[in-house]
Amino acid sequence: MDMATDMATVTMNDSRNVTAGIRAGRVVAAVSGCAMFCAFPVTAWAGDWELTDSVTAKTTAIDRNGANESSGLVFEVKPQIKLKGEGARSKADIDYQLTLATGTGDTDPETMSHRLRAQGEVEAIEDFFFLGANAGARLVGRDATSGPVDAINARSDGTQSYSVGLTPRFRHRLNKYADIVSDNEIDYVTYDRNGSEGNTDDSYSTRLHLGVRSGHAYGPLNWRADASHRTTEYEDSDSENTTYSVGAGYRFNVNWEVDGSVGYEENDVDTRRSDTDGVIWDVGATWTPNSRTSMSASYGQRYFGDTFSGRISHETRRTQFVVDLSRTVASRRAFELVNLGLFGLEDAQGNPIIGADGNQLSLNLFGIDETDEEFINTQLRGAMTMKGVRTTVTVTGTVSKREYEISPIEEDAYGLSVSARRQLSSNYTATVNGGFTHAEGSANSDSDTFDIGMSVSRRLTPRTSASVDVLYRERDASDADNSYDESRIGISLKSSFL
DSSP states (O other), rough: OHHHHHHHHHHHHHHHHHHHHHHHHHHHHHHHHHHHHHHHGTSSSSEEEEEEEEEEEEEEEEEEETTTTTEEEEEEEEEEEEHHHEEEEEEEEEEEEEEEESTTTTTTSSEEEEEEEEEEEEEETTTTTTEEEEEEEEEEEEEEEEEEOOTTTHHEEEEEEEEEEEEEEEEEEOOOSSEEEEEEEEEEEEEGGGGGGTTTEEEEEEEEEEEEEEEEGGGGGEEEEEEEEEEEEOSSSSEEEEEEEEEEEEOSSEEEOOOOEEEEEEEEEOOOOEEEEOOEEEEEEEEEEETTEEEEEEEEEEETEEEEEEEEEOOSEEEEEEEEEEEEEEEEEHHHHSSSOOOBBBBBSSOOBOTSSSSSOOOOOOOOOOOOEEEEEEEEEEEEEEESSSEEEEEEEEEEEEESSSSSOOEEEEEEEEEEEEEOSSSSEEEEEEEEEEEEEETTEEEEEEEEEEEEEEETTTTTTEEEEOOOOOOOOGGHHHHHHHEEEHHHHHHEEE
8 A cells, every 4th residue: 555655646647747847838938939030040140159068967966844744865067058149230239048957855955947048139221120039037936035046945945937938129210300119028928836837927028119209300309109908818817908108318428328208198097096007207417427326216106106217327437336225116027027027237347146056146026926917126236346366255235015906915134145256376266255134024024034045166178167065044933834944065066168
């Protein structure tokens, strides 16, 4: 009887893994194919293109106590490929990593997971039709208090999400006074609810746009007129937005520029508000005192109240600083799209800042409840990198507040992370990083998540390196069932072939 039960369990697990692999493989193939469509036609053209690859094999010993207890070894293989460049009439930036994992003991890693960031555009008809594409795949938390998610803990704390989009754009110059433009969007987002195969959340969105832009005859003055209609289809509901607006801007000199717009919007969305139609407007200014410093700010009104945004960036030879602030309406699907929510960090030389896990550091993106509801999102994000001869230090911070439009849910979160990377010698590199995240939501328990990690890597050959890393993570939640502490020790070997 026990043997029969074991065999049934193995069969169910195998079936789940195969089904997950087939579905994920199909989605990523479609997503990658869409992104590669933007890059393939130009590989035969003259241009500056860079193709890099790597394969990482890693073994991690895990000991987790508390929620979803587990201990054992997890074996991972991570092939990765990157393509970046620009041709005469095309450009692409693609970064894809596949993670295959299996475990011993009572570990339960995600068998197959994907991380993809891809953007590209082809000038299909010269000076008239431009076809862009973007695609994304990543592991995300199930709610605002999930904390960091990777292949090792995805089945207990997160889920896999995918997004793909097309951006057909048209340009037609009438004369020196005006141009006709049309910036359209089509996108698709899917993820597994509660991390379970077959229980997916799919949504589609289309945006149709037509506008007129000022020609070159007006010098420092520019003006515009736009009309757009967006439809979003969820499995259980739909939403629509129609906007008409006119705007103008003026550049006083190389340092100062002002801009503003006014219009009217009509919305058919699920909300507790009695009226979602009305006049919209915004005003803004940009100050660029030199090539290394830029500041911009805008303020306006929409049906939900105030909207605002601001950004400050400054760079010197050894430092880079950026901070942005915004308040706007958002949704979970919007955060899954590749253009949003991704704030990868680079040093002052444009090189990615690498964390102890070997991936590019990014500002913490707090998890969002698995809901189709829109919410008002107010967030402040900032990052600073300081680079010495052999040491790079990065500090990032995020503060976020979400107010949902239907249910009386509010989510507040803030986080801070610090990373230091030092070249010990020509062959050795060490990285230390730590982070703290506080999240609270009226629909979920509050939680504080703390983690600290360290890694040391050694270059064995020009194409091969080995590393050892340790990680300790602790989550203290108001609901004791969601608290845990986890320790990891990993050994990995990374090599490239191209």
